[in-house]
Amino acid sequence: MENIANIFVKSVFIDNMIFAYFLGMCSYLAVSKTVKTSFGLGVAVAFMLTITVPINYLIENYLLCKGAMTWISPSFADVDLSFLTFIVFIAVVASMTQLVEMVVEKFSPSLYNSLGIFLPLIAVNCAILGGSLFMAERSYANVGEAAVFGFGSGIGWLLAIVSLAAIREKIKYSKIPKALDGLGIAFIIVGLMGLAFMGFMGIKL
Amino acid sequence: MSNSPKRSLIDGLANGLGYGFILIVVAFFRELLGSGTIWNYQVVPQAFYDAGYMNNGLMIMPPMALIAVGIIVWIQRAHQQKKEEGK
Numbered sequence: 276m277e278n279i280a281n282i283f284v285k286s287v288f289i290d291n292m293i294f295a296y297f298l299g300m301c302s303y304l305a306v307s308k309t310v311k312t313s314f315g316l317g318v319a320v321a322f323m324l325t326i327t328v329p330i331n332y333l334i335e336n337y338l339l340c341k342g343a344m345t346w347i348s349p350s351f352a353d354v355d356l357s358f359l360t361f362i363v364f365i366a367v368v369a370s371m372t373q374l375v376e377m378v379v380e381k382f383s384p385s386l387y388n389s390l391g392i393f394l395p396l397i398a399v400n401c402a403i404l405g406g407s408l409f410m411a412e413r414s415y416a417n418v419g420e421a422a423v424f425g426f427g428s429g430i431g432w433l434l435a436i437v438s439l440a441a442i443r444e445k446i447k448y449s450k451i452p453k454a455l456d457g458l459g460i461a462f463i464i465v466g467l468m469g470l471a472f473m474g475f476m477g478i479k480l
Numbered sequence: 481m482s483n484s485p486k487r488s489l490i491d492g493l494a495n496g497l498g499y500g501f502i503l504i505v506v507a508f509f510r511e512l513l514g515s516g517t518i519w520n521y522q523v524v525p526q527a528f529y530d531a532g533y534m535n536n537g538l539m540i541m542p543p544m545a546l547i548a549v550g551i552i553v554w555i556q557r558a559h560q561q562k563k564e565e566g567k
Contacts, residue, residue: 297542454558455550462550469543 279423281480282415283457289480290409292402293435293465294472299402302393303436304461313440314433315386316393319375321429323397324406326423327368331407334363336404364407365399370397400459439465506548514539 292298307313335341339360344351376394380387387394397403415421415477429434442464451460483491511517513536516524538544561567 297546344551414546452558454561455554459550459553459557462546462553466543466546466550469546470538470541473541473543 279281279325282420282423283427283478287434288472289430289475289478291435291472291475292405292428293432294469295476296440297407298405299432302396303439304400304430304458304465306390306393307436307440307443307461309446310437310440312318312386313391313436315379315383316390317429317433317436319379319390319394320400320402321426323368323371323375323400323403324425324429324432325422327364327371327403328406328410328428329422330367330371331364332364332410332415332421333387334367335360335411339363340368345433349415350406360411367400368403368407370388402428435468439468502549506545506550509548510539510544514544531556 291293293300293303293460302316302320306316335343337346339355339356341355342352343356344354372395375397376387379390379394406425409428410421410424413424415424439461443461446464455463486541508518511519516522516529516535516560
């Protein structure tokens, strides 16, 4: 139980997808204009990470690793399909994105319209594929830990995009040089937030 | 599909070159200010360090890349604006 809580806190704050690894930056900067749409995208990304990371964990550990298929038959002990890891991970992420896109289109057309091209772009969002690859690299003990890691990373991403959107909504009322307004100031804000999040680095849980 | 494969090829190539150009500009300033080197050659003379100049360790940190890109966006947009006003 303590381990699970550690993984959660670590993935939200210390290994935050945005501020520690700079993954998923494109949609992060492009969609964070208002809190409402950014919250929608954040929930979609968190949901995708929560689903795809445990699915990919199961696929990797029961199909792709060397000797992973011994549960089917002992004669498969030498089979090593790990060269397929990227293709399978991307296929899982893309098919899940299709699913999420259909659900969002059906239940929230306004969110679907405001997200525009960035909803299908979740399929190649580096944060989501990155989550699966970090999961493979860190070799979590069981599927529960992998799911908590995926959920925590998603919550970290949601936290990051909502806080940036909140700052950008407030900063509309400040006097910024006209050329810096919009994208330029967003980059600088993200840089400063990244510097602040570096304070979490080195905390060992 | 309104563009031919040839035009798409040029589009893709130019996008990649633009990306690489910004990458090199950001890396140039970060390396120069952060470690005083360019392409691993020492460019800041030893006399500067003797006189009390120090490398800016902050530039090495990853978030400074974002701030550098932000400043590039600022310069580019200011340039663009001036051009449009001149018309």
